[in-house]
Amino acid sequence: MAERTRQAISAGRDVVDLTLGEPDFATPEHICAAAVKAIARGETKYTPINGTTVLREAIVRKFRRDNALDYDLREISVGCGAKQILYQAFLATLAPGDEVIIPTPYWASYADMISLNGGTLKPVEARLVDSFLLEPAALDAALNERTKWVVLNSPSNPSGAAYTREQLKALTDVIESSRYKKFWILADDIYEHILFDDRMFATVAQVAPNLRERTLTVNGVSKAYAMTGWRVGFAGGPRPLIEALTKLQMQITSHTASISQAAAAAALDGSQEFVYQCRARLQARRDLMLAWLAKIPALACPKPHGAFYLFPSIEALLGRSSPEGERLGSDVEFSNYLLEHGVAVVPGSGFGAPGHIRMSYATSEANLERAIDRIWIALDRLS
Numbered sequence: 001m002a003e004r005t006r007q008a009i010s011a012g013r014d015v016v017d018l019t020l021g022e023p024d025f026a027t028p029e030h031i032c033a034a035a036v037k038a039i040a041r042g043e044t045k046y047t048p049i050n051g052t053t054v055l056r057e058a059i060v061r062k063f064r065r066d067n068a069l070d071y072d073l074r075e076i077s078v079g080c081g082a083k084q085i086l087y088q089a090f091l092a093t094l095a096p097g098d099e100v101i102i103p104t105p106y107w108a109s110y111a112d113m114i115s116l117n118g119g120t121l122k123p124v125e126a127r128l129v130d131s132f133l134l135e136p137a138a139l140d141a142a143l144n145e146r147t148k149w150v151v152l153n154s155p156s157n158p159s160g161a162a163y164t165r166e167q168l169k170a171l172t173d174v175i176e177s178s179r180y181k182k183f184w185i186l187a188d189d190i191y192e193h194i195l196f197d198d199r200m201f202a203t204v205a206q207v208a209p210n211l212r213e214r215t216l217t218v219n220g221v222s223k224a225y226a227m228t229g230w231r232v233g234f235a236g237g238p239r240p241l242i243e244a245l246t247k248l249q250m251q252i253t254s255h256t257a258s259i260s261q262a263a264a265a266a267a268l269d270g271s272q273e274f275v276y277q278c279r280a281r282l283q284a285r286r287d288l289m290l291a292w293l294a295k296i297p298a299l300a301c302p303k304p305h306g307a308f309y310l311f312p313s314i315e316a317l318l319g320r321s322s323p324e325g326e327r328l329g330s331d332v333e334f335s336n337y338l339l340e341h342g343v344a345v346v347p348g349s350g351f352g353a354p355g356h357i358r359m360s361y362a363t364s365e366a367n368l369e370r371a372i373d374r375i376w377i378a379l380d381r382l383s
């Protein structure tokens, strides 16, 4: 959808792009300055595969400060974005027949990463009526002897749902008491800092210390510091798993760019003011979008707790027809219809949840207003 949107825009069409998966803010100046300094110091050579000591020390401090997690330097992995870490985790562990449990709706890339590595995605529905939070009983029912990973992504892309400490504990209790023990837990915390309404962030290894040796805690600088293009992600986890990831990375990309690593260390160690400001702005945008959505009962949408997406159901609109007489039978057709009206969104099917659309509000307030006006017109024209 992002590609189709780019094509439409480059063909001269006026499209408000709500497909974006990255903050629309610029990387803070002090982070860019750290990169320039690294170049001036000649830090332009190969680094250790799993990251410079300076960066890994900053990551150790970050885990301690934000998550009360104690990792040592050999328990840290650094890659080209959280994406590379996730991919290597599956590459290192999955064999044919292995299942990866992921609540739906889920970030589309997980599905492809799992199938590319010979595993089987086992989607478990997190329902809209439960605010897209996985019910402990549903997790319990999905676990079996083939389970190799349970992936929890909070706040979630695409739903924005986030678990409180208690809700997460209810899930880790299920894992701890399960008779199946031979699986890993992946906490994808990439949206940790984009969490609203003064909620406290919680992660698996923190709420369930007994699971620390089975948990890979994945995070990065992309979303929190508007650094998507710098390509730095990291993880803390048990040493054997981290060593396996590093061994694979050695033959894939080696390390991520030395200059980006210097910038990431500055991001983690420097002032966190930017993070607070972004959070406040994104929360205001979420509220703007929710106030508008509340006026359209046909677009049912629970209040997202974080990230920068809304994931409304469009079920009530399916089956209706465009002014040209075209029946909108699916989320894909509905998204195409909105694109014709100058708004790009992503169909829910790609996230394992047909009958929904994902709308990103990581764009200016002016763009959001324009998108809202256009969606009103598009819905008004349906019969």
Ligand SMILES: Cc1ncc(COP(=O)(O)O)c(C=O)c1O
Pocket (backbone or CB within 6 Å): 021, 080, 081, 082, 083, 084, 107, 153, 156, 157, 188, 190, 219, 220, 221, 222, 228, 232, 233
């Ligand atoms: C849920 C989730 N995990 C991981 C990533 C990867 O982030 P990066 O590779 O930029 O660190 C993304 C990016 O969109 C994401 O949405």
